[in-house]
Amino acid sequence: MAQKTENKLDFGSKWEYAAAPESADHASIMDEYGLYINGKFVKAEGGKKFASINPSNDQHIAYFAEASDNDVDKAVKAARKAYKEVWSVMPAKERAKYIFRIARLIQERAREFAVLESMDGGKPIRESRDIDIPLAANHFFYYAGWADKLEYAFPGKKIEPVGVAGQIIPWNFPLLMAAWKLAPALACGNTVVLKPAETTPLTAMKLAELIHDSGLPAGVVNVVTGAGATGAAIVNHPDVDKIAFTGSTGVGKIIQKAIAGTHKKATLELGGKAANIIFDDAPIDQAVEGIINGIFFNQGHVCCAGSRLFVQENVKDEVLRKLIDRMGSLIVGDPLDKNTDVGAINSKEQLNTINKYLKIGQEEGAEIYQPKCSLPNKGNWCPPTLFCETSQSHRIVQEEIFGPVLTVQTFRTVDEVIDKANNTPFGLSAGVWTDKGSKIFNLTTKLRAGVVWANTYNKFDPTSPFGGYKESGFGREGGLHGLLPYVNLV
């Protein structure tokens, strides 16, 4: 048998995969997109617009209209009119037909949406193709099914829609978040003004086109693009009945202050700093895969990312060795290449934030590890990163980085790890890896997190509610629970 001096695996160049880019030829992109208000595509007031950039190569994609307060007002008025005259009075089973139609149209155009999502947001085509787009369609299918069965969701209650919902969505899962927000709102009989993030408006506008094609009555869904000011105009509009926001905890707090004292209902899905906990009796090889999936999925631009790794001290060496070798086999690069595992960082601004934390981590004395990988010259890139020798007192452990950066801590006992996992202002998600069922149930009851995954990570399904504890927000999206924010129970 061959004997080597150093027992290190070699993920070298003996057999390199040739480039396998998904063709973008079939995806049509216009030079300029307007606002979708009252069933029409219109220019913003004064013709104001902004550009969206492909984060993987800095190329200009298209211009998008920047909605002013007046534009938002028009959108809200259109939504109110549609709510009163059409959508809230339509028989529920008719509403369902429209939502089913949207779901089917997404499936039909899945390939185009996947390509556009990867171009605009930088995520690997494998993820947009296999996760984002199919899940988005599934959310519409799922809630379409609820539309005429709401009395079974809330037995003994009379159900009324809330009215006009203002929905503000983030840049990490542009189409999927639009689906999470739109589907339950529409199913319950509400009308919507939706604002996508300013760095990723493309698939939301394509969705507006698709919704238009579906024949949905004018004004039921309105899409306004723009930055923070546009979002503020929605939040502060007096005729909006409900705000649904997914984004940073900072903005979430501003929204909550802004709507305090008004009639507006709200659900906020905010930041996270999830603990991913590996016990010594875990299936280690699968746990390592779960760590990778937990933090490097979508470049770590995931509010529920497993960014704080807790490893039981007696298996630390094995886990770290395997984790580092696994990181060496990740393929970082062109988001449209079918073999890419880790794509581009969503924006220059976000890359600066991540780099700031990489610097902070090293200044704090944490040990940094990054695999050798050649990154493209243009665009926004950050290699998968590990920080070892960290503690709860490190800023990189306390604050949400929202990038492919994992901090590693060890623990010794069950009580200790529960204590430390909960020792954060956030509480969105957590992961537990152990072969022992009783340990899983012990932890799931004690971890203060909205979602706890056991022996898996980052699993999403329309039937499963999602939402946070503490500063990770409130309200649930998905599942039967996801209907509640969009109904008044009388």
Add this chain to the structure above:
Amino acid sequence: MTNNELIGLKRSIDQVGVEERTARFQTRSIKNAAKIQGLKMALNMIDLTTLEGKDTEGKVRQMCYKAAHLHDALPDLPTVAAVCVYPNYVSTAVDALKGTGIKVASVATAFPSGNSSREIKLADTKIAVDSGADEVDMVISRGEFLSGNFSFVFDEIAAIKEACGKARLKVILETGELSTLDNVRHASDIAILAGADFIKTSTGKISPAATMPVSLVMLEAIRDHYYATGKMVGMKPAGGISKAKLALHYLVMVKETLGDAWLSNEWFRFGASSLANDVLMQLAKQAEGRYQGLDYFSKD
């Protein structure tokens, strides 16, 4: 090792996680130059196999000619790694393959059930080795394994390994009879510690034969042994791999689990009878841009 020591080797495997990981390997898109290189690599890793009751010397000789002349119409083709036959046809194969560099592997130890005495199994091995086999593919005693008699399995492998002399030993776990991935992992660890040069999934006589999840668990056992000792052990999935595309998925799995060092026929083999022709058909398609009919590829 004592039975208690061998019980202590048990590790838990999460089947759902393993299946997800293997699904990921299958999303890799292998194109152009990488595809040609991968196909040739796969061809060069095949143990061309005939293990049937109706085997004859004539059949074995024909297969040996095919092993050395896979498809003479295509230039620069490698040969297969080895041919795999029953012990009584080893001398025929050795004779037919003289000068080709192709190895002769022989199944042994009361293949495929493994239900016989130690004496018979050793004698079976000895016949193969004395006839000139370069490699011996033994089967473990699955009944003893499932009844918890791990030291029996360990001792038997160690004894056969000794009887092999210079021949390399492949240990067939027959994973289709082990029922759980936990068992597959445990049997892999026992085989490796007992001296296996290769661990192999299946005899090809039991369904399911090789699957990607089972193979991944075995590759991970090999990886852990390498981490612990620096010693490499080979892997041979066998049975059920008849398509070039699936073979490429296996190679992706090897590359991303164990790295470059295992990407050669010294450390990885496919046990297959019909895989070669599908790989050849794909290579011909890559060379000429269109598929040829099946009858352009010889069946031996």
